[in-house]
Amino acid sequence: MNIRPGAVLAFLGTAAFAGFAGTQEKRLPEDPAPLVGKRIQLWQPAPGERRFDEIGWVKDILEARRLAKEHNRPIFLFTHDGHMAVGRC
């Protein structure tokens, strides 16, 4: 039987890769906590992105009306679609 050296090398390479892959399948995946925790920490809203919270917002328009009259202050009302407080608008 005439076997080409290249075919043997290809077979051995394939077998070696299959063995390697089998080892990989048995290995437990890494603990992702360090990577995940770091990303979560980095992506939290920074104080500079939450300056919205530095405004003394009144909880609703009826309460704003009551306080405006009581303190002789004007009302700033913004009506919008979505939920501005969490950036979903």
Add this chain to the structure above:
Amino acid sequence: MPVYLSNEDVFKNADASPAVKKEVQRIRRETLEAKMSAGTVHVYLLDPEGHPVGSQHVAVASKVEELTALLERTIDRLKVPAGKTVVPPSSQAAAPKAAADSLVLHLVGRNVVRQQGQDVPTKTVLGTTRSGNWGAYPVEDWIVLGKEEWSRLVPKGPLTIGRSWELDRQVAAKVLRHFYPSTENNNVSKNRIDRQELKATVVSVKDGIARARIDGGLRMKHTFYHRDDDNFVEATLLGFLDVDVATGRILNTQLITTDATYGRIRFGMALRQVVPK
């Protein structure tokens, strides 16, 4: 008195206060009668008696100089003295009240740009004209899972190293429907999940706590506006659950996207468990 309100909360929520709805309608009507602009996404300035003295459409109000001028004109006209805020400032994105045995999750989403193989959040100079576009700010969501729901995320039987399972699809979907970037449409009930994979594998058991790594993926249709389009969320997910092996209680949940796109937008989500308030 600064106040904001969501049109959905006032006009589409079955539990909305009729008095608030009536008041908003009055303000809009009086503003129009005074020959000023009025609309759903709008700034209104009212005098202390509640009558309109100024207004701006959001497209105008988002220009810093325009809104500042309107505020200064109103201050001059009404002779408003400087003073401290009547209501103390507080976090407007605070955690919702939840039962002590519930699982409360806080989600942050950001638009990102890819730099040297890393997703880097886009940063906007806040308080400047055009700093209010979609994606300029991080988005946040609170998701509360009752005990009956989070219990389904943990399988029955011993949590031994190497054990794998698929997270309950219904409970996982409740969380994943929030995995989309800043868009005009925020009706998560309309999000359609076409592919959902969340596989947990126990990678360690230490001091009575099992850590299960989560690997997964998501393909979800989410329209940018409230009309149909071809935008889909495509995301690869990575995270973990820490579970008390004796009680089955989930002690810690963290989940991120490692690669996420929405149409031509790159974005990232970061989910973490917080203590119920």
